[in-house]
Amino acid sequence: MESGQQELQKDNSMPDWSAYRGVLIIVEQRDGAAKPVSWQLLGEGRKLAAKLDAPLMALVMGEDVAHLAEEAVHYGADRVYLCEAPELRAYRTRPYSRVCLKLIAEAKPEIVLFGATATGRDLAGAIATHLPTGLTADTTELDVEPPPSRLLLASRPAFSEKMMATILCKQYRPQMATARAGVFQALPKDTTRRADIVRIESTMREEEIAAEVVDFLRDSGGVQLEEADVIVAGGRGLGGKEAFALLQELADALGGVVGASRAAVDAGWIKHEHQIGQTGATVRPKLYVAVGISGAVQHTVGMSGADTVVAINKDEKAPIFQFAHYGIVGDLFKIVPAITQEVRQRRSVFGVPLGVRETAAAQAQAEAEEAAGAVTEAEAPAEVETAASGPVSAAERGRRDE
Numbered sequence: 001m002e003s004g005q006q007e008l009q010k011d012n013s014m015p016d017w018s019a020y021r022g023v024l025i026i027v028e029q030r031d032g033a034a035k036p037v038s039w040q041l042l043g044e045g046r047k048l049a050a051k052l053d054a055p056l057m058a059l060v061m062g063e064d065v066a067h068l069a070e071e072a073v074h075y076g077a078d079r080v081y082l083c084e085a086p087e088l089r090a091y092r093t094r095p096y097s098r099v100c101l102k103l104i105a106e107a108k109p110e111i112v113l114f115g116a117t118a119t120g121r122d123l124a125g126a127i128a129t130h131l132p133t134g135l136t137a138d139t140t141e142l143d144v145e146p147p148p149s150r151l152l153l154a155s156r157p158a159f160s161e162k163m164m165a166t167i168l169c170k171q172y173r174p175q176m177a178t179a180r181a182g183v184f185q186a187l188p189k190d191t192t193r194r195a196d197i198v199r200i201e202s203t204m205r206e207e208e209i210a211a212e213v214v215d216f217l218r219d220s221g222g223v224q225l226e227e228a229d230v231i232v233a234g235g236r237g238l239g240g241k242e243a244f245a246l247l248q249e250l251a252d253a254l255g256g257v258v259g260a261s262r263a264a265v266d267a268g269w270i271k272h273e274h275q276i277g278q279t280g281a282t283v284r285p286k287l288y289v290a291v292g293i294s295g296a297v298q299h300t301v302g303m304s305g306a307d308t309v310v311a312i313n314k315d316e317k318a319p320i321f322q323f324a325h326y327g328i329v330g331d332l333f334k335i336v337p338a339i340t341q342e343v344r345q346r347r348s349v350f351g352v353p354l355g356v357r358e359t360a361a362a363q364a365q366a367e368a369e370e371a372a373g374a375v376t377e378a379e380a381p382a383e384v385e386t387a388a389s390g391p392v393s394a395a396e397r398g399r400r401d402e
């Protein structure tokens, strides 16, 4: 056994795991760029480590990825283990899991977290088969019991997503979990932070690895919801797949992507990869425009982390308005084209450079907020009923409801 783990004690009492301390985040990268979930897990790991009064560690693996070790420090790691080797250039299960197992045996973290991505799931599963410990997959909430128990409370939807289950791993260490992208929040990047970066060796030689990565073919049609700064999402209110063209136009004007509720996906109007919510993606964009979506809890769990939510719905009592910073009550078929036109016009006047992601997203957010205001205040067609005379903040909405 590669880990040197202890056997479960026969009297079922807790083994002595005092040598296992700290939280280890496995940083996922592709072509030298980290997946955002890695920094989100460092943000959450920071909280867990503080409660345990233990170090927050990160493991960076790849070829020419030393810059990511620095970045991991900037995002909160107290110590980063860096393993650079040619055989780690592209992800493959065996060499990556070998490095992880070696580090787990030596550094003895009490908690190890991976992103619940295709790679993270593969790696975590492979490691779990070598260690006599459990793995909680696809968690959406993480917490720890304070010392002395130091137990990881890993929660995830269960029983057809109807309830949350909190899963404990009492008898073994490390406690391991994969966690969904977009659920947790990364700490602000602090480039002044300094911490130890410890180099470790990859012990696997190329001839020992059965799999060879010949090439990566990118699926150009796929939508990257988790990484999008702007999402325009449509629901059953769209009434058919044709109306998604309207949303695509608005998304294009804002430099964003199109998302959907499950109702729209189940109706066959758009592919499942666009679905947001409990059984879809969890997103954390700067701007989320919900169009013809009622705001069922299974949808809002996937988008409530958005910085700004604009909701367009003809029913002023739709629950989505409880989550919206700006609400527009009216017919989406009139409002969406009006906002698209407004955004395009402002872009052509101000010449906003598309493609500069951060700038464009921030600008887009400001424009959509202004455009929402413009529609409700001035340019809304006469038939459009508006909930209010202008953009309604969540706080203001609460006051008006009272």
Ligand SMILES: Cc1cc2nc3c(=O)[nH]c(=O)nc-3n(C[C@H](O)[C@H](O)[C@H](O)COP(=O)(O)OP(=O)(O)OC[C@H]3O[C@@H](n4cnc5c(N)ncnc54)[C@H](O)[C@@H]3O)c2cc1C
Binding pocket: 160, 161, 162, 234, 235, 236, 237, 238, 260, 261, 262, 263, 264, 275, 276, 277, 278, 279, 280, 291, 292, 293, 294, 295, 296, 297, 298, 299, 302, 312, 313, 314, 315, 318, 330, 331, 332, 333
């Ligand atoms: C186990 C489980 C998992 C689930 N997972 C998910 C999930 O991941 N994601 C998800 O989204 N749902 C999920 N659901 C489904 C969820 O419960 C809701 O049924 C779904 O979110 C409703 O989608 P909707 O808001 O598009 O449709 P509706 O609830 O039907 O809302 C349509 C809205 O459109 C508005 N509207 C209609 N016409 C117009 C118009 N012309 N202009 C403006 N507004 C208009 C209506 O007023 C209404 O508010 C799940 C359910 C279960 C049981």
